[in-house]
Amino acid sequence: MRFTETPLSGAFVVEFDKIEDDRGYFGRAYCAREFEEHGLDPTIAQVNLSGNFAKGTIRGLHYQAPPHSEVKVMRCINGAIWDLIVDMRPDSPTYLKHFGIELSSENQKALYVPEQFAHAYLALTDGAQAFYSASAFYTPGAEGGLRYDDPALGIDWPIPVEIVSEKDASWPLLG
């Protein structure tokens, strides 16, 4: 597996090496040992699958407050999504900065999202499906969010956002 750190320290793009033969290919989509060797948390408490009818559907930005903070490893298994993280570590030099990347069934990239990051994704295709692990159990009482259109974050989404849940449209603005 290949781990490339993003401009937000601690967050990594994860790619896998393919071993190809006449049948197709084999690759490790996840390996606890390799994660540990790269200083990444391999814990998996949940594996989630979410599907979206239409492109332009957004989910997030979400996080869970300590002690329920979670690492997520995001992957897109159908179509394409724009996956985006915001650094919420108050002491970080990149506090409130964001990073976005296309994850798709074609490029087969994954994004390792550390604890104390808010996370969202935008469906870039109809029928996009995300498949991802979380290191902590879903704890609704610990859930927090940021607005995808908060001017303080200044996120330039690659396509227009068309479908937003009531919850995600209602997160408070920063400041």
Ligand SMILES: Cc1cn([C@H]2C[C@H](O)[C@@H](COP(=O)(O)OP(=O)(O)O[C@H]3O[C@@H](C)C(=O)[C@@H](O)[C@H]3O)O2)c(=O)[nH]c1=O
């Ligand atoms: C996330 C989650 C939701 N649910 C329930 C709550 C609700 O009834 C329904 C849909 O929940 P939501 O609207 O929060 O789903 P969604 O907007 O897809 O939430 C997800 O968004 C992305 C961006 C993330 O980063 C994830 O961690 C998660 O927060 O599923 C669970 O039972 N377990 C879970 O782990």
